[in-house]
Amino acid sequence: SLSGDVPLRVENLRKTFGGIVAVDDASFAVEAGSLTGLIGPNGAGKSTTFNCITGAHTPDSGTVTFQGEDITGRRPDQIATEGLVRTFQIARELEEMTVLENLMLAPQGQIGEQLWRSVTPGARVEVIEQERELRERVWETVDFFEIDHIAHDEAGTLSGGQRKLLEMARAMMTEPDMLLLDEPLAGVNPTLEEKLLERIHDLREQGYTFLLVEHDMDVIMENCEHVIVMHQGSVLAEGEPSMVKNNDRVIEAYLGE
Ligand code: ADP
Numbered sequence: 001s002l003s004g005d006v007p008l009r010v011e012n013l014r015k016t017f018g019g020i021v022a023v024d025d026a027s028f029a030v031e032a033g034s035l036t037g038l039i040g041p042n043g044a045g046k047s048t049t050f051n052c053i054t055g056a057h058t059p060d061s062g063t064v065t066f067q068g069e070d071i072t073g074r075r076p077d078q079i080a081t082e083g084l085v086r087t088f089q090i091a092r093e094l095e096e097m098t099v100l101e102n103l104m105l106a107p108q109g110q111i112g113e114q115l116w117r118s119v120t121p122g123a124r125v126e127v128i129e130q131e132r133e134l135r136e137r138v139w140e141t142v143d144f145f146e147i148d149h150i151a152h153d154e155a156g157t158l159s160g161g162q163r164k165l166l167e168m169a170r171a172m173m174t175e176p177d178m179l180l181l182d183e184p185l186a187g188v189n190p191t192l193e194e195k196l197l198e199r200i201h202d203l204r205e206q207g208y209t210f211l212l213v214e215h216d217m218d219v220i221m222e223n224c225e226h227v228i229v230m231h232q233g234s235v236l237a238e239g240e241p242s243m244v245k246n247n248d249r250v251i252e253a254y255l256g257e
Protein backbone atom coordinates (compact mmCIF):
# COMPACT_ATOMS: atom_id res chain seq x y z
CA SER A 1 0.00 0.00 0.00
CA LEU A 2 1.54 3.25 -1.14
CA SER A 3 -0.19 6.14 0.56
CA GLY A 4 0.29 9.56 2.11
CA ASP A 5 1.85 12.62 0.53
CA VAL A 6 4.72 12.79 3.00
CA PRO A 7 5.54 9.26 4.09
CA LEU A 8 8.48 10.27 6.27
CA ARG A 9 8.84 13.26 8.54
CA VAL A 10 11.75 13.91 10.90
CA GLU A 11 11.20 16.71 13.41
CA ASN A 12 13.72 18.28 15.76
CA LEU A 13 15.76 15.11 15.92
CA ARG A 14 18.62 15.08 18.43
CA LYS A 15 21.04 12.29 19.27
CA THR A 16 24.12 12.51 21.47
CA PHE A 17 26.84 10.02 22.31
CA GLY A 18 28.31 11.10 25.63
CA GLY A 19 29.49 14.62 24.94
CA ILE A 20 29.23 14.33 21.15
CA VAL A 21 26.15 15.84 19.52
CA ALA A 22 25.80 13.68 16.41
CA VAL A 23 22.38 15.02 15.36
CA ASP A 24 21.35 18.46 16.51
CA ASP A 25 17.73 19.53 15.92
CA ALA A 26 17.42 18.09 12.42
CA SER A 27 14.09 18.39 10.62
CA PHE A 28 13.14 17.33 7.09
CA ALA A 29 10.47 15.46 5.16
CA VAL A 30 10.52 12.94 2.34
CA GLU A 31 7.69 13.13 -0.20
CA ALA A 32 5.84 9.98 -1.26
CA GLY A 33 7.23 8.49 -4.45
CA SER A 34 10.32 10.67 -4.41
CA LEU A 35 13.96 9.81 -4.77
CA THR A 36 15.43 11.97 -2.03
CA GLY A 37 19.12 12.24 -1.21
CA LEU A 38 20.68 12.92 2.18
CA ILE A 39 24.24 14.13 1.79
CA GLY A 40 26.90 15.84 3.87
CA PRO A 41 30.58 15.68 4.68
CA ASN A 42 32.02 12.93 6.89
CA GLY A 43 30.72 13.18 10.44
CA ALA A 44 27.71 15.33 9.43
CA GLY A 45 25.32 12.97 11.23
CA LYS A 46 23.84 11.15 8.21
CA SER A 47 24.25 7.61 9.52
CA THR A 48 23.07 8.57 12.99
CA THR A 49 19.96 10.12 11.48
CA PHE A 50 19.47 7.00 9.36
CA ASN A 51 19.81 4.85 12.48
CA CYS A 52 17.32 6.96 14.43
CA ILE A 53 14.79 6.63 11.58
CA THR A 54 15.18 2.85 11.28
CA GLY A 55 15.14 2.18 15.01
CA ALA A 56 18.77 1.16 15.48
CA HIS A 57 19.23 4.23 17.73
CA THR A 58 16.72 5.85 20.05
CA PRO A 59 16.89 9.63 19.62
CA ASP A 60 17.35 11.83 22.72
CA SER A 61 14.48 13.98 21.50
CA GLY A 62 12.46 14.73 18.40
CA THR A 63 10.06 12.60 16.41
CA VAL A 64 10.03 10.35 13.38
CA THR A 65 6.67 9.98 11.67
CA PHE A 66 6.02 7.45 8.92
CA GLN A 67 2.75 7.50 6.96
CA GLY A 68 1.16 9.60 9.68
CA GLU A 69 2.23 7.31 12.50
CA ASP A 70 4.73 8.22 15.22
CA ILE A 71 7.42 5.51 15.01
CA THR A 72 9.98 7.20 17.27
CA GLY A 73 11.82 4.71 19.44
CA ARG A 74 10.20 1.63 17.93
CA ARG A 75 12.21 -1.53 17.31
CA PRO A 76 13.74 -1.98 13.84
CA ASP A 77 11.55 -5.00 13.06
CA GLN A 78 8.40 -3.07 14.06
CA ILE A 79 9.42 -0.20 11.78
CA ALA A 80 10.12 -2.62 8.92
CA THR A 81 6.67 -4.13 9.42
CA GLU A 82 5.22 -0.66 8.85
CA GLY A 83 6.82 -0.68 5.39
CA LEU A 84 9.89 1.43 6.11
CA VAL A 85 12.77 -0.86 5.25
CA ARG A 86 16.52 -0.40 5.21
CA THR A 87 19.12 -2.53 3.50
CA PHE A 88 21.48 -4.67 5.56
CA GLN A 89 24.90 -6.02 4.83
CA ILE A 90 24.75 -9.78 4.34
CA ALA A 91 25.28 -11.28 7.80
CA ARG A 92 28.16 -13.71 8.26
CA GLU A 93 25.88 -16.71 8.73
CA LEU A 94 24.16 -15.91 5.43
CA GLU A 95 27.37 -15.77 3.43
CA GLU A 96 27.40 -19.55 3.08
CA MET A 97 23.87 -19.54 1.78
CA THR A 98 23.04 -19.05 -1.87
CA VAL A 99 21.46 -15.92 -3.31
CA LEU A 100 18.15 -17.81 -3.54
CA GLU A 101 18.33 -18.95 0.07
CA ASN A 102 19.13 -15.42 1.16
CA LEU A 103 16.03 -14.18 -0.61
CA MET A 104 13.83 -17.00 0.76
CA LEU A 105 14.85 -16.05 4.28
CA ALA A 106 14.67 -12.28 3.78
CA PRO A 107 11.08 -11.61 4.92
CA GLN A 108 11.61 -13.64 8.06
CA GLY A 109 15.02 -12.13 8.79
CA GLN A 110 13.96 -8.56 8.42
CA ILE A 111 10.41 -8.42 9.73
CA GLY A 112 10.19 -11.60 11.76
CA GLU A 113 7.55 -13.21 9.54
CA GLN A 114 6.74 -16.66 10.91
CA LEU A 115 6.64 -18.82 7.83
CA TRP A 116 8.46 -21.86 9.13
CA ARG A 117 6.66 -22.36 12.43
CA SER A 118 5.43 -25.83 13.37
CA VAL A 119 1.90 -26.18 12.12
CA THR A 120 -1.18 -28.23 12.77
CA PRO A 121 -2.19 -30.63 9.96
CA GLY A 122 -5.11 -28.41 9.01
CA ALA A 123 -2.84 -25.45 8.40
CA ARG A 124 -0.35 -27.32 6.20
CA VAL A 125 -2.09 -26.51 2.94
CA GLU A 126 -1.92 -22.86 3.82
CA VAL A 127 1.80 -23.04 4.60
CA ILE A 128 2.52 -24.87 1.35
CA GLU A 129 0.61 -22.16 -0.51
CA GLN A 130 2.60 -19.45 1.31
CA GLU A 131 5.85 -21.16 0.40
CA ARG A 132 4.80 -21.40 -3.25
CA GLU A 133 4.03 -17.68 -3.27
CA LEU A 134 7.34 -16.94 -1.58
CA ARG A 135 9.26 -18.93 -4.22
CA GLU A 136 7.42 -17.09 -6.97
CA ARG A 137 8.29 -13.75 -5.40
CA VAL A 138 11.95 -14.81 -5.05
CA TRP A 139 12.19 -15.60 -8.77
CA GLU A 140 10.46 -12.38 -9.76
CA THR A 141 12.96 -10.50 -7.60
CA VAL A 142 15.90 -12.42 -9.06
CA ASP A 143 14.70 -11.57 -12.59
CA PHE A 144 14.13 -7.92 -11.76
CA PHE A 145 17.61 -7.44 -10.28
CA GLU A 146 19.15 -9.57 -13.07
CA ILE A 147 20.91 -11.87 -10.63
CA ASP A 148 19.55 -15.11 -12.09
CA HIS A 149 23.03 -16.15 -13.29
CA ILE A 150 24.31 -16.05 -9.69
CA ALA A 151 21.13 -17.41 -8.06
CA HIS A 152 22.90 -20.58 -6.89
CA ASP A 153 26.15 -18.91 -5.85
CA GLU A 154 26.96 -18.47 -2.19
CA ALA A 155 26.50 -14.87 -1.05
CA GLY A 156 30.07 -14.85 0.31
CA THR A 157 31.47 -15.27 -3.21
CA LEU A 158 29.74 -12.22 -4.72
CA SER A 159 31.50 -9.01 -5.79
CA GLY A 160 30.85 -5.74 -3.96
CA GLY A 161 28.26 -4.64 -6.52
CA GLN A 162 26.51 -8.03 -6.66
CA ARG A 163 26.23 -7.92 -2.87
CA LYS A 164 24.56 -4.52 -3.04
CA LEU A 165 22.09 -5.90 -5.59
CA LEU A 166 21.37 -8.81 -3.26
CA GLU A 167 20.99 -6.45 -0.29
CA MET A 168 18.45 -4.40 -2.18
CA ALA A 169 16.70 -7.55 -3.44
CA ARG A 170 16.47 -8.80 0.17
CA ALA A 171 14.91 -5.52 1.22
CA MET A 172 12.37 -5.74 -1.63
CA MET A 173 11.36 -9.23 -0.50
CA THR A 174 9.82 -7.66 2.60
CA GLU A 175 7.35 -5.71 0.39
CA PRO A 176 8.28 -2.25 1.66
CA ASP A 177 6.67 1.10 0.85
CA MET A 178 9.86 3.05 1.36
CA LEU A 179 13.53 2.09 1.19
CA LEU A 180 16.41 3.62 3.11
CA LEU A 181 19.84 3.05 1.65
CA ASP A 182 23.03 4.07 3.46
CA GLU A 183 25.89 4.45 0.95
CA PRO A 184 24.38 1.94 -1.53
CA LEU A 185 27.12 2.55 -4.09
CA ALA A 186 30.19 2.28 -1.86
CA GLY A 187 32.65 -0.22 -3.33
CA VAL A 188 30.56 -0.85 -6.45
CA ASN A 189 32.16 -0.89 -9.91
CA PRO A 190 30.77 1.54 -12.53
CA THR A 191 28.84 -1.12 -14.48
CA LEU A 192 26.98 -2.38 -11.45
CA GLU A 193 26.58 1.16 -10.14
CA GLU A 194 24.68 1.93 -13.34
CA LYS A 195 22.57 -1.19 -12.87
CA LEU A 196 21.78 -0.37 -9.23
CA LEU A 197 20.74 3.16 -10.12
CA GLU A 198 18.54 1.84 -12.95
CA ARG A 199 16.76 -0.49 -10.55
CA ILE A 200 16.25 2.36 -8.08
CA HIS A 201 14.73 4.51 -10.83
CA ASP A 202 12.51 1.59 -11.99
CA LEU A 203 11.23 1.03 -8.47
CA ARG A 204 10.63 4.70 -7.99
CA GLU A 205 8.53 4.72 -11.16
CA GLN A 206 6.51 1.88 -9.66
CA GLY A 207 5.71 4.19 -6.73
CA TYR A 208 8.29 3.28 -4.10
CA THR A 209 9.87 6.06 -2.07
CA PHE A 210 13.64 6.24 -1.56
CA LEU A 211 15.94 8.00 0.84
CA LEU A 212 19.54 7.61 -0.31
CA VAL A 213 22.25 8.50 2.16
CA GLU A 214 25.50 9.19 0.35
CA HIS A 215 28.75 10.94 0.92
CA ASP A 216 29.33 11.25 -2.83
CA MET A 217 27.60 14.48 -3.83
CA ASP A 218 27.67 13.87 -7.62
CA VAL A 219 25.67 10.63 -7.52
CA ILE A 220 22.94 12.29 -5.48
CA MET A 221 22.86 15.43 -7.60
CA GLU A 222 22.49 13.40 -10.79
CA ASN A 223 19.84 11.00 -9.55
CA CYS A 224 17.69 12.64 -6.88
CA GLU A 225 15.02 15.28 -7.38
CA HIS A 226 15.27 16.50 -3.80
CA VAL A 227 18.43 16.86 -1.75
CA ILE A 228 18.91 17.42 1.96
CA VAL A 229 22.35 18.52 3.10
CA MET A 230 23.48 17.85 6.65
CA HIS A 231 26.43 19.50 8.36
CA GLN A 232 27.47 19.24 12.00
CA GLY A 233 24.27 17.42 12.90
CA SER A 234 21.85 19.91 11.37
CA VAL A 235 20.15 20.46 8.02
CA LEU A 236 22.25 23.05 6.22
CA ALA A 237 20.29 23.28 2.97
CA GLU A 238 17.47 21.53 1.17
CA GLY A 239 15.95 21.66 -2.30
CA GLU A 240 16.46 20.79 -5.94
CA PRO A 241 19.95 19.59 -6.85
CA SER A 242 20.65 22.63 -9.03
CA MET A 243 19.84 24.96 -6.11
CA VAL A 244 21.73 23.00 -3.49
CA LYS A 245 24.80 22.52 -5.66
CA ASN A 246 25.35 26.27 -5.92
CA ASN A 247 24.60 27.04 -2.28
CA ASP A 248 27.66 28.78 -0.80
CA ARG A 249 27.23 27.18 2.61
CA VAL A 250 27.09 23.70 1.05
CA ILE A 251 30.22 24.34 -1.02
CA GLU A 252 31.98 25.61 2.08
CA ALA A 253 30.94 22.61 4.20
CA TYR A 254 32.33 20.18 1.62
CA LEU A 255 35.51 22.19 1.15
CA GLY A 256 36.06 22.18 4.90
CA GLU A 257 36.39 18.37 4.98
P1 ADP B 1 28.12 10.59 8.82
O1 ADP B 1 27.37 9.35 8.56
O2 ADP B 1 27.50 11.80 8.24
O3 ADP B 1 29.54 10.48 8.41
P2 ADP B 1 27.75 9.92 11.63
O4 ADP B 1 26.30 9.98 11.90
O5 ADP B 1 28.35 8.59 11.45
O6 ADP B 1 28.12 10.87 10.42
O7 ADP B 1 28.53 10.62 12.83
C1 ADP B 1 28.19 11.89 13.34
C2 ADP B 1 29.05 12.19 14.56
O8 ADP B 1 28.69 11.31 15.62
C3 ADP B 1 30.54 11.99 14.33
O9 ADP B 1 31.23 12.94 15.07
C4 ADP B 1 30.78 10.59 14.87
O10 ADP B 1 32.10 10.45 15.30
C5 ADP B 1 29.79 10.53 16.03
N1 ADP B 1 29.30 9.18 16.29
C6 ADP B 1 28.55 8.42 15.45
N2 ADP B 1 28.24 7.24 16.03
C7 ADP B 1 28.81 7.26 17.25
C8 ADP B 1 28.85 6.32 18.35
N3 ADP B 1 28.22 5.14 18.26
N4 ADP B 1 29.54 6.69 19.46
C9 ADP B 1 30.15 7.88 19.53
N5 ADP B 1 30.15 8.80 18.55
C10 ADP B 1 29.49 8.50 17.42
Ligand code: MG
Residues within 6 Å of the ligand: 046, 047, 048
Ligand atom coordinates in the same frame (compact mmCIF):
# COMPACT_ATOMS: atom_id res chain seq x y z
MG1 MG C 1 27.87 7.54 7.52
